[in-house]
Amino acid sequence: MVCAKYRNTAHITRLFQSTDPALPNVLHGNTCAHEMNVMSTASVLPCTPADLNGSLGVVFIGPGKMHKNISTPFFVSEKERSGIF
Amino acid sequence: MIWLKTHNRLYADIEIDSAIFDLYPNDGPLPGVEDVIIHDSKLEAQQVFSEESAGLSEHPAELLHNTNMPVDEPFIFLEKMGVSDPEGDRLSGHTFVASALRNLVQDMTPSSMPDLILHRSSQAIGEYKNPDLMPGMYPTLYPFGIGGFEYQDRETSLSFQSQANYYFDIPDKSFHYHQSFLFVVLNILQRHASHLHTFFTVRKSNFHSIAQQLLNVSPDVLLSTAHHLEQEGKYKDLNSEQKKALDLLKHVNTISAHIPGSQASRILVRNEIHSYSAHFGMPQLFFTANPNPAHSPIFQVIFGDTSVDLTKRYPQLVPSCERALRLAKDPVAAADFFDFCITCIFKYLFSWDYKRKCSTPEGGILGHLHAFYGTGELTDRGCFHGHFLIWLLGGLNPSQIHEHLKHDVAFKNCLFDFFEKTIHHHLPDIDIKVESDFEPRIQRPPLPPDPSFHPALDELAEWESVFVTEIKMCGEILQRHTCRPVCHKYGNDGDVGFCFHMK
Numbered sequence: 001m002v003c004a005k006y007r008n009t010a011h012i013t014r015l016f017q018s019t020d021p022a023l024p025n026v027l028h029g030n031t032c033a034h035e036m037n038v039m040s041t042a043s044v045l046p047c048t049p050a051d052l053n054g055s056l057g058v059v060f061i062g063p064g065k066m067h068k069n070i071s072t073p074f075f076v077s078e079k080e081r082s083g084i085f
Numbered sequence: 086m087i088w089l090k091t092h093n094r095l096y097a098d099i100e101i102d103s104a105i106f107d108l109y110p111n112d113g114p115l116p117g118v119e120d121v122i123i124h125d126s127k128l129e130a131q132q133v134f135s136e137e138s139a140g141l142s143e144h145p146a147e148l149l150h151n152t153n154m155p156v157d158e159p160f161i162f163l164e165k166m167g168v169s170d171p172e173g174d175r176l177s178g179h180t181f182v183a184s185a186l187r188n189l190v191q192d193m194t195p196s197s198m199p200d201l202i203l204h205r206s207s208q209a210i211g212e213y214k215n216p217d218l219m220p221g222m223y224p225t226l227y228p229f230g231i232g233g234f235e236y237q238d239r240e241t242s243l244s245f246q247s248q249a250n251y252y253f254d255i256p257d258k259s260f261h262y263h264q265s266f267l268f269v270v271l272n273i274l275q276r277h278a279s280h281l282h283t284f285f286t287v288r289k290s291n292f293h294s295i296a297q298q299l300l301n302v303s304p305d306v307l308l309s310t311a312h313h314l315e316q317e318g319k320y321k322d323l324n325s326e327q328k329k330a331l332d333l334l335k336h337v338n339t340i341s342a343h344i345p346g347s348q349a350s351r352i353l354v355r356n357e358i359h360s361y362s363a364h365f366g367m368p369q370l371f372f373t374a375n376p377n378p379a380h381s382p383i384f385q386v387i388f389g390d391t392s393v394d395l396t397k398r399y400p401q402l403v404p405s406c407e408r409a410l411r412l413a414k415d416p417v418a419a420a421d422f423f424d425f426c427i428t429c430i431f432k433y434l435f436s437w438d439y440k441r442k443c444s445t446p447e448g449g450i451l452g453h454l455h456a457f458y459g460t461g462e463l464t465d466r467g468c469f470h471g472h473f474l475i476w477l478l479g480g481l482n483p484s485q486i487h488e489h490l491k492h493d494v495a496f497k498n499c500l501f502d503f504f505e506k507t508i509h510h511h512l513p514d515i516d517i518k519v520e521s522d523f524e525p526r527i528q529r530p531p532l533p534p535d536p537s538f539h540p541a542l543d544e545l546a547e548w549e550s551v552f553v554t555e556i557k558m559c560g561e562i563l564q565r566h567t568c569r570p571v572c573h574k575y576g577n578d579g580d581v582g583f584c585f586h587m588k
Contacts, residue, residue, distance in 0.1 A: 003224050004223065004224055006218065009269060015161070016133070026161075028163070029163060031163050032268055034272075043098075044099070046106065047105075053120065057121055058118070060122055061133060062126065062130045
């Protein structure tokens with residue numbers, strides 16, 4: 001998403017926290033992408049984090065807080081990889 | 086980015102702003118992503134999940150409890166699943182009618198033009214016949230900016246759907262694993278179906294007069310009316326010719342039966358079943374197949390695990406947690422597994438000859454099939470199951486069966502014998518202890534003796550013993566009822582579902 005020239009999808013992710021108190025960081029859920037009617041054409045890349053956050057939505061269901069290091073492929077940044085690719 | 090700028094033709098003119106890279110951490114959460122996360126601590130996660138994904142078998146996510154991962158490390162099971170827009174609800178009714186009007190005069194419109202254009206920003210990128218669309222959206226899948234859909238100068242034309250199927254069939258699994266490619270492809274396919282397969286139906290009694298009136302309406306009037314509707318124009322602003330054309334629509338219905346997953350397509354399925362019943366009579370059997378990929382050795386092979394030896398009775402598989410993650414990672418392999426299972430069931434158990442579209446002369450375990458009709462459903466647990474209606478060759482309608490049962494004892498015995506042999510609701514009466522953690526689905530079935538080698542009697546007796554034991558063990562684990570949320574899915578609050586006894 002960071003390097004894509006055309007971007008027109010919103011990503012929705014829902015995560016359920018494990019009910020086992022011993023496994024607070026085990027999550028399960030689903031993710032999907034919806035097309036939006038507006039499509040921006042980038043002339044400068046990469047996209048800014050604010051641009052990307054505008055098309056992400058995450059619902060976290062569970063008694064605890066989401067671990068700050070929890071990352072799915074949608075909201076992780078791999079700077080080194082983005083720089084090369 | 087630098088690589089793309091050098092090698093990808095779509096990125097030649099793109100300016101790279103290295104200052105933006107500094108906004109990202111080297112390896113970590115996207116800055117600001119915490120603001121888009123909604124925490125819901127009031128809902129009871131287990132209850133919500135159980136209610137929403139109630140099914141006959143356990144959800145693959147339940148296998149995560151078998152993980153040996155360190156407890157402080159995040160561990161995520163993420164299915165690629167969501168609701169799309171099969172009805173095209175985001176498009177207004179006017180847009181649909183305009184589309185249908187255009188289809189009436191499709192020969193008058195240039196074939197290279199789409200008959201419906203979605204309103205987008207001033208910098209919209211067309212999704213019809215635009216080979217740059219997918220490479221521009223997914224540079225990791227199309228690093229050189231080539232291989233997009235619907236090239237106009239291609240020697241042999243290739244449809245969007247055929248090319249999408251091809252991408253999901255090639256050995257490179259990048260398309261399988263991508264988090265949004267399959268959603269976007271499906272959405273585009275459904276939108277194409279919305280635009281190209283919206284037609285009119287009309288009552289039979291009105292058909293001739295309506296058809297004649299429609300023929301008298303000029304294509305220009307239809308196109309201008311369609312344009313007016315698309316621009317949200319008002320009825321009173323139409324001229325008399327246009328009003329006359331639009332008034333004809335009061336007598337016709339707009340249908341969209343070819344859009345996968347739409348309400349109209351469900352009605353089409355029902356109508357087809359009615360047509361089958363009118364032609365073949367009442368179906369004799371209703372059959373549901375629920376192949377479970379999470380445990381199957383075959384699914385592991387389809388997923389790409391070449392270490393699984395399907396010739397062995399007890400193939401070595403990865404742990405259940407890893408199998409669940411594989412299922413979530415590759416929904417295309419799950420769909421291929423379902424297709425493979427259903428094809429095998431009908432080909433080898435029911436002896437259906439797919440090439441000749443009829444039963445084989447030898448017949449299968451149900452005898453000879455006359456016809457069958459089936460639909461696939463997503464189970465909300467990473468896999469599919471199918472419901473099938475089966476018509477048997479020589480099968481009778483219920484009234485004929487009742488008549489024969491009254492007067493023909495031999496027929497009665499034969500009928501009961503058939504159902505007793507094909508459908509059991511009891512387990513073999515043998516004394517065998519089945520461990521609760523026994524999982525037959527990770528095994529391959531025992532092989533019966535080959536009849537062409539004329540097996541000896543003791544060999545046959547041994548096979549009979551193995552077979553009965555296998556039924557008993559599988560039945561105890563997989564068939565004995567345990568109450569699950571699915572039992573109460575359709576309002577059976579105080580009762581076990583399907584009217585079966587608890588035991």
